[in-house]
Amino acid sequence: MSIGANEEFRPKIVAFCCNWCSYAGADLAGSSRLAYPADVKIIRVPCSCRVNPMFILRAFERGADGVILCGCHPGDCHYSTGNFYARRRMTMLFSMLDYIGVENGRTRVEWVSAAEGAKFSATMNDFVAKVTSLGKNVRLGDLRCKN
Amino acid sequence: MQQRIGVFVCHCGSNIAATVDVKKVVEMLALEPGVVHAEDYQYMCSEVGQAKIAEAIKEKQLTGVVVCSCSPRMHETTFRKCAERAGLNPYMVEIANIREQVSWIHKDMEEATQKAVILGRAAIAKVSLNTPLKAGESRVTKRALVIGGGIAGIQTALDIADAGYEVDIVEKTPSIGGRMSQLDKTFPTLDCSACILTPKMVEASANEKITLYTYSEVEKVSGFVGDFTVDIRKKARSVDMSKCTGCGVCQEKCPNKKAPSEFNRGLNTRSAIYTPFAQAIPNVPVIDREHCTKFLTGKCGVCSKVCQAGAIDYEQQDEIITEKYGAIVVATGFDIIKLDNYGEYAYDQSPDVITSLELERIMNAAGPTKGHLERMSDHKAPKNMVFIQCVGSRCSDGRGKSYCSKICCMYTAKHAMLIRDKYPDVNVTVFYIDVRTPGKNFDEFYRRAVEDYHVNYIKGQVGKVTPEADGSLTVHGVDLIDNKQIKMKADMVVLAAAIEPNPDIRKIATMLTASIDTNNFLTEAHAKLRPVESPTAGIFLSGVTQGPKDIPETVSQAGAAAVKAIGLLAKDKLLTNPCTAQADIMACNGCSTCANVCPYGAISYEDKEVRGPGIREVRRVAVVNSALCQGCGACTVACPSGAMDLQGFSNRQIIAEVDAICR
């Protein structure tokens, strides 16, 4: 698939949000009417540590242009330590992804608490802008999906 | 088995329908594989809406339900219960959040509708892979812990005890009583604070259901709702509580009286062995080891010599008490901010610039000046007093707090009125930005200060306070209504410093895994509908720990928190979250990686017979104790062989959601 010259590029973005902080932060962004682009689609997980690197690879493979993982602030994890695991795992994964050509700008970990609706919205706006500037992700596409 | 899925799209009045083409969503989702029923309705959560879901489950023999509506944090339970009543396993329901994540943040109808469809597809993909789950049960320890012994904690404990449950109060300082014990009078009725608080303190101490741990701190919390285990550190008092008679001779005779009095906000000093105030409960002193000569130099021991009861114990050690609780109430209260960032008000440069809390102590008969209004520099009576409002409140510049501290307008009116009443020759001026008086009889109270007591209210913030060579202060302010700059002489300046949550709350919130906001106030489970509960089950919020509030509000919230805790303690069993981890013993090789990351110690290993194609052996494999597992999923990612999976958020389900979104 190619993007026509006149067609505006809209990225596909998957956001994994932990149930306790970030998903609640997204809800607060919603009830406070703090807009962010519709390109972001949220998947609810119990904790940021539930996110298997495999899920992120899968998303890129299926055509996602950016993946963001949001969890509780360090020290505030509902399960005490989950976000620390997530942080370490993602540091490794993102550097591997960068190595194979999925730029660091397409991946992000962000801590958003349940009270930070404004931060959630600002983060998503910023992330979408960043991914949009990077354009379509072509590195990890599943060849079997191509025509 | 092929799933038979029903899709229900809610209009939420116009909340969703105004931005999302609901009919189109129904039409599109009906085409998804496995969907056998799709409809929309005005309010899915209403009785009629729920009846529609129940009817469809029965008529179409649905095996899964997707509701496209508001956030699952709002109505997931509602729809699950509805499904259960209709005979469907409640965990076969998934929610697509098309309100908070779609209609409320997007404006373009086409775009919003498209996103709603995609979120619906993801929910359908997930529900197709759901399996029926059954909640387990856990026991409830019928005892509550209250952290903090101020008016909030005392009231909560009294109410819980009144319902017949055991309750422990953990208080960091040597006495219960909190901030309220430092206040002189209370608004808007001008009751003496001690007169209404002391009886409650005595009641708490006398109540046989209540155990007080003063001079103690919560050190460690483990477990979960209904079954918390808490370590409490009882700091060494150096006084044997069982022997002390509270006679007070030790305090009188203590030769070291140079320690700043915390209770009097450092305006005077106290002895090294002390009770914070005369009505302290328990009436047992504490040796402040940082100021005690015996501890500093080894020489002294006067208190031990004069104590007839033989209660002084210099060798006493901290003690750790471990106790089990079903519910925990946080009532850690507040302090006022440090004023280091507000050098323009000269708080550090003149002893006659004081905070409102210091003024409370000065006005109090048991305070450093025995209740005489006087300047701290020369002990002269002031003629002109200036009050400055919003010092550090409503500041979004990073120097102070962005919120309104809520109580300052009223206590300043109280101070102004009391001063004008007792010292009619003192001129009182209040510089304010807004006077905020929502509350019963509050505005009337403020107006009395102006109309009956002739307090001079000037609209405009003060820029600077300058201490003059003659010992007076000059207040550089502005009158915005007269559009004039004002330079006013004052003998005393009182700052309404912003309040902030007790700084210990960060540590406590982390131990409790309770969410906290950027201002260090604890977050409610729902800002409007569940204001006294933390999102973490079994944790309740009482008083200023949740947000600024005055005494009546604190007391009512304390009661509400108590009722919520009682509701929990009254249950014999709790249903546990069935979304727990499970090991596939075919894939597990017993490597122990999962147990290492589990924060709950829920994973153990057993030798089990494993039978499969070509396999028949006894092997060490992981076993999850579903009563302990809280379903975080850390183990599922750590497992190198992919044996661990989380029910309700399985690998296949999340991948199906990813696929649906990226389709």
Add this chain to the structure above:
Amino acid sequence: MTKAEMQAEKIKEISGTDPYKCMKCGKCSASCPSFDEMDIKPHQFVSYVLNEDIEALANSKSLWKCLSCFACVERCPRDVKPGKIIDGARQLVVREKGGDYLKADEIPELLDEELPQQLLVSAFRRYRR
């Protein structure tokens, strides 16, 4: 966009401040050492920009009485920084042709023996394009 609207936008842009953040507490005016010399007071700058009454602001004496001492900037609890707003208005004026507040030929009579170079340089920067 009308001229006033454009100018108001320009002031916001040059000053880099957001007048909507103002809560009208007056701390700027309480802090301003030039308050009595000003016809439009520091706490009013915000309203003039929001009401797009730029003409009045540009003709105000206040433009030339502000000392850029940053007392209002330092103390503003809302990060509105009235001192930057008034400088934005001043820039708007001096950048227009003929907007110089200090003419070259009036300088000699302003000088004296001790006057530091720094003073001339600073005044040039603030008063002229």
Add this chain to the structure above:
Amino acid sequence: MKYSYYPGCTLKNKAKDLDAYARASAEALGFELEEIEDWQCCGGVYPLGSDEIATKLSSVRALNAAKEKGQDLVTLCSACHHVIKRVNDDMKNVADIQFRANNYLKLDEPYTGETQVLHFLEVLRDRVGFDAIKEKVVKPFTGKKIGAYYGCLLLRPGKILEFDNPENPKIMEDFIRAIGGEPVIYPYRNECCGGYISLKEKELSKSMAGKIMDNAASFEADMLITACPLCLYNLNKSDAKTKLPVYYFTELLAEALGLKEEVQA
């Protein structure tokens, strides 16, 4: 220890002594001020307009010169310090200014705020240490009541200048103690002297400086010290009821260190 040094226009003319005393004191205290070659005037006031680039370039050149030498940049005049420190902050934190300034200057390596800008007083406090100065004092100002006059430019905006507590500073008081004097703390020490307004509004700045001097006098100061030639000028022109002598702080430093005659000669 060598520092890059930015004297500024006034220190080459009307305030030569501010500069000369500083250099001599620096040498005695074991550090050297290496004047940046071909420095250009900082402009005297920080260009507040966020869209101004050209007026910031001279500061960037000085900052970059220090960077190339791998030295911290020391300033003495309050105005130069204020301008250069704030431009450095822009170059570090404001992407747009960073981009446009570098675009214009076409340096070998883009400048992004690497240089540390220190006021001479900060060097005395943080690098030399006031205790070390105290040891080298041979002619202490014993019994002298000295008022520090800070003015605006060194202190504000506090978040960027990070010089001292902008509302209740103490660095100059500590300096006064180091040279054996008795600091007089008076509340107007961070009020504005009138600044550049004294060119066209002489009466206004006279009265503002007058209030400052009278305030210091009411606290029984014998003299005032300052770091800024313009403050010194305005204070000397003030309409104060009690005229106090005003000195550059470096003059007192040199005198305390026993270097004054040497410098004057």
